[in-house]
Amino acid sequence: MVALRNISSPERGVLLLDRDHKVILANKRASVIFGIAPDEMVGHALPEVITRRPVYDEDVVEEVLDSLCSGNAIIHRYSSPVYSPDGSVGGRVEIYSDITARRELEKEILDRNVELAELNGQLQEAQEMLIHSERLRTLGEMAAGVAHDINNVLGIILGNAQLAKRSVAGNESALHSLEAIELAARDAAETIRRLREIGKPTDISSYGAVDLNSIVDDVVHGAFPAWQESGSHGGARIEFNTALSSGCIVHGNASELREALANIILNAAQAIEGAGRIEVYTARDGGHVEVAVTDTGIGMSQETKQRLFDPFFTTRGAQGTGLGMSMIDAIAIRHGGRVLVESEEGKGTRVTMRLPASAISS
Numbered sequence: 365m366v367a368l369r370n371i372s373s374p375e376r377g378v379l380l381l382d383r384d385h386k387v388i389l390a391n392k393r394a395s396v397i398f399g400i401a402p403d404e405m406v407g408h409a410l411p412e413v414i415t416r417r418p419v420y421d422e423d424v425v426e427e428v429l430d431s432l433c434s435g436n437a438i439i440h441r442y443s444s445p446v447y448s449p450d451g452s453v454g455g456r457v458e459i460y461s462d463i464t465a466r467r468e469l470e471k472e473i474l475d476r477n478v479e480l481a482e483l484n485g486q487l488q489e490a491q492e493m494l495i496h497s498e499r500l501r502t503l504g505e506m507a508a509g510v511a512h513d514i515n516n517v518l519g520i521i522l523g524n525a526q527l528a529k530r531s532v533a534g535n536e537s538a539l540h541s542l543e544a545i546e547l548a549a550r551d552a553a554e555t556i557r558r559l560r561e562i563g564k565p566t567d568i569s570s571y572g573a574v575d576l577n578s579i580v581d582d583v584v585h586g587a588f589p590a591w592q593e594s595g596s597h598g599g600a601r602i603e604f605n606t607a608l609s610s611g612c613i614v615h616g617n618a619s620e621l622r623e624a625l626a627n628i629i630l631n632a633a634q635a636i637e638g639a640g641r642i643e644v645y646t647a648r649d650g651g652h653v654e655v656a657v658t659d660t661g662i663g664m665s666q667e668t669k670q671r672l673f674d675p676f677f678t679t680r681g682a683q684g685t686g687l688g689m690s691m692i693d694a695i696a697i698r699h700g701g702r703v704l705v706e707s708e709e710g711k712g713t714r715v716t717m718r719l720p721a722s723a724i725s726s
């Protein structure tokens with residue numbers, strides 16, 4: 365056999381092994397990879413760091429070796445049998461390639477992909493917000509257009525009903541009808557007010573530092589007894605708890621935020637049949653603050669969840685206007701935030717208003 369001195373391959377480490385897997389030849393690159401001089405390798409078995417051996421002489425072995433002696437290099441090992449002219453396996457050739465750069469590139473591509481997916485998600489979210497607020501704006505324009513006329517008509521209906529009431533004194537049935545007209549006109553006026561509320565543009569001049577905890581206090585103490593009466597719980601008690609965290613300050617309009625929270629709690633109370641529990645809590649997380657209301661009510665079907673924010677969508681028949689959630693949503697959007705809804709049919713609902721924290725609270 366010709367005495368082999370070196371296999372010139374600056375990129376790859378090459379080892380030739382005899383049939384007993386002893387090194388016959390190691391090139392310079394292999395010596396660098398293992399940190400052992402070629403002469404010290406020749407005549408010996410593979411360096412100890414190599415543990416995978418072929419089961420049969422004919423086997424090809426491939427593996428990736430992390431951080432061999434030359435630091436953090438990642439080395440790909442390819443070990444293949446070499447056949448003698450008679451067809452038997454006469455030895456092996458082992459090729460070691462440094463794939464560190466490739467791995468780094470792959471990792472970078474992977475990282476980029478993750479980044480890209482994130483950006484895509486953000487873009488989609490921004491797009492949805494835009495479509496959403498555009499829809500609210502259209503609704504607002506429409507509301508502003510009709511509100512004035514309808515309010516005039518309602519004023520005439522109300523005024524005349526009140527006048528008529530005076531002239532039918534003693535006629536119980538006529539009085540009853542006129543009161544029904546009056547009530548209906550007031551309800552319609554309230555609907556118009558809500559519609560205008562939804563489409564209202566942000567009025568920054570009315571904004572100031574608002575503590576969400578005081579909003580909760582005002583709403584809970586100001587109006588809670590009324591919610592006890594609402595819904596279909598037939599006098600059964602709704603247990604009511606609050607859990608407030610400090611530092612929940614937003615830059616906004618207190619009366620709008622009160623209106624939004626009052627409507628979230630009203631919906632919660634209306635979702636409770638019989639006895640139940642409502643919890644209101646505030647929390648701060650990084651740059652955001654949250655006020656959330658959980659209830660043990662009837663929860664929402666998939667369809668309701670999807671249409672919840674559509675103006676006029678209601679599952680409460682004639683009792684509902686379907687404007688509560690739209691208004692809550694519009695108020696959150698005006699404050700640069702959003703409303704998140706989690707709900708399970710038959711178990712309950714959590715409605716969270718998530719708003720940017722005011723710089724003051726940090």
Ligand SMILES: Nc1ncnc2c1ncn2[C@@H]1O[C@H](COP(=O)(O)OP(=O)(O)O)[C@@H](O)[C@H]1O
Pocket residue numbers: 631632635659661662663664668672677678679680683684685686687688689690712713
């Ligand atoms: N806390 C809640 N639990 C169950 N369903 C709810 C809750 N809040 C809202 N919903 C559902 O969303 C619908 C729309 O709510 P909303 O816009 O306030 O209108 P309305 O209360 O007039 O029906 C309700 O009819 C109801 O189906």
Ligand SMILES: [Mg+2]
Pocket residue numbers: 627630631687688689
């Ligand atoms: Mg409602």
